[in-house]
Amino acid sequence: MRVLLIGSGGREHALAWKINQSKQLEKLFIATGNGGTANLATNIDLDVTKHEQVIKFCQTEKINLIIIGPEVPLVAGITDDLQKAGFNVFGPTKAAAQLEGSKAFTKALCDEMNIPTAAYAKFDEEVFALEFAKTQQFPLVIKADGLAAGKGVTIASKFEDAEKAIKDCFSGIFGKAGAEVVIEEFLEGEELSIFAICDGKNYITLASAQDHKRAYDGDKGPNTGGMGAYSPAPLLDENLLKRIEHEIIAPTIKGMAKRGMPFSGVLFAGLMVKDSAPYLIEHNARFGDPECQVLMMRLKSDILDLLMASAKGDISNIKLDWRDEAALTVVLAAKGYPASYKKGSLIKIDQANNENIQIFHAGTILEGEKILANGGRVLNVTALGKNVEQAQKSAYEAILNIEWEDSFYRSDIGWRAIDKSKI
Ligand code: AMP
Numbered sequence: 001m002r003v004l005l006i007g008s009g010g011r012e013h014a015l016a017w018k019i020n021q022s023k024q025l026e027k028l029f030i031a032t033g034n035g036g037t038a039n040l041a042t043n044i045d046l047d048v049t050k051h052e053q054v055i056k057f058c059q060t061e062k063i064n065l066i067i068i069g070p071e072v073p074l075v076a077g078i079t080d081d082l083q084k085a086g087f088n089v090f091g092p093t094k095a096a097a098q099l100e101g102s103k104a105f106t107k108a109l110c111d112e113m114n115i116p117t118a119a120y121a122k123f124d125e126e127v128f129a130l131e132f133a134k135t136q137q138f139p140l141v142i143k144a145d146g147l148a149a150g151k152g153v154t155i156a157s158k159f160e161d162a163e164k165a166i167k168d169c170f171s172g173i174f175g176k177a178g179a180e181v182v183i184e185e186f187l188e189g190e191e192l193s194i195f196a197i198c199d200g201k202n203y204i205t206l207a208s209a210q211d212h213k214r215a216y217d218g219d220k221g222p223n224t225g226g227m228g229a230y231s232p233a234p235l236l237d238e239n240l241l242k243r244i245e246h247e248i249i250a251p252t253i254k255g256m257a258k259r260g261m262p263f264s265g266v267l268f269a270g271l272m273v274k275d276s277a278p279y280l281i282e283h284n285a286r287f288g289d290p291e292c293q294v295l296m297m298r299l300k301s302d303i304l305d306l307l308m309a310s311a312k313g314d315i316s317n318i319k320l321d322w323r324d325e326a327a328l329t330v331v332l333a334a335k336g337y338p339a340s341y342k343k344g345s346l347i348k349i350d351q352a353n354n355e356n357i358q359i360f361h362a363g364t365i366l367e368g369e370k371i372l373a374n375g376g377r378v379l380n381v382t383a384l385g386k387n388v389e390q391a392q393k394s395a396y397e398a399i400l401n402i403e404w405e406d407s408f409y410r411s412d413i414g415w416r417a418i419d420k421s422k423i
């Protein structure tokens with residue numbers, strides 16, 4: 001099989017690593033990839049916003065399957081254009097990617113399909129949003145409707161914070177994404193992510209995984225794309241999984257099909273669990289990053305079988321095998337992230353990859369033999385262990401073999417899972 005993978009983060013390095021293990025793989029290209037993917041595939045400098053250019057490349061290279069990693073090309077409709085040109089694409093169409101691209105769209109689907117979620121109201125005018133916020137209890141959650149790279153959500157503890165967030169959205173700091181604002185009830189509980197591979201009608205849930213969104217230890221500091229993750233998430237037991245499938249995943253798939261926009265690709269449901277009941281916080285239309293890294297470490301089955309079946313619209317014959325071990329990944333980020341940070345500093349990695357340790361690259365580039373930092377989240381040190389605690393120990397030991405002055409990382413990834421296992 002000749003495969004094109006689109007993206008350049010740690011998620012895509014982990015996917016590329018897993019794809020590379022498939023006996024079916026003949027050739028893997030990545031647009032644009034990073035310093036890590038360069039060692040296992042051919043990085044290519046395609047402009048993925050130019051769909052014609054991507055189609056031409058796929059025709060020339062006789063690509064059999066295209067896998068879309070990030071949300072931005074999905075929401076821009078790359079799947080639709082590639083499918084129209086006759087290609088198999090893993091990832092939802094533009095209409096189906098609205099599940100991630102518009103919070104108001106997803107909220108309306110929740111209403112229609114009775115999916116449990118926070119109570120909400122949506123506004124396209126600042127004055128009405130402010131008037132509404134004044135009458136609400138705090139904390140209150142303010143969200144830009146569209147894609148805002150993880151920065152569009154504010155948990156306001158008092159009216160003044162809500163006022164600032166609402167004004168920020170309508171002032172255009174998120175561009176078109178903030179033209180509509182969703183205001184919702186604050187849900188207390190514990191967060192959990194569920195990933196399901198879909199084909200428009202059916203779904204298969206993957207092993208559980210959980211990330212840490214805040215920048216600093218103790219889950220403090222600003223929100224980021226994710227500073228680490230682990231799998232499995234001990235919060236998820238069989239009963240809770242059944243409820244999530246029955247109350248959230250299945251009605252989402254059914255509701256999307258009913259709207260004439262069947263969802264295929266990965267459905268990534270961000271949930272809040274309160275008193276054993278799941279509530280949907282948000283849907284994403286792609287793998288989580290860094291959750292994907294721990295899932296790929298644990299997946300035993302051939303990933304190309306799975307992704308191709310989804311692309312072709314029938315996953316009903318797919319069965320997945322997982323390793324019993326736990327996996328944990330720690331993100332090494334550039335000092336300053338998620339605010340401003342420097343690029344170009346030198347990284348020395350004196351840690352070999354092996355069956356139990358993989359260093360996935362995110363924001364790196366190669367300059368000759370040298371690895372240079374080239375982004376906010378830069379390396380994902382990922383380990384397998386007999387439980388989350390052992391995986392954590394191995395990941396932090398491996399980090400000691402990396403020299404990179406400009407970095408910081410959290411020292412407590414997995415703490416909730418480890419605390420739980422001690423109870
Ligand atoms: P989102 O981009 O919608 O996932 O929101 C980012 C983060 O904000 C989530 O991972 C939660 O930690 C938090 N969050 C979003 N909505 C709510 C809510 N209604 N109640 C509590 N926390 C929320």
Ligand code: GLY
Pocket residue numbers: 211225226284287288289290291
């Ligand atoms: N780690 C959270 C996300 O990928 O959105």
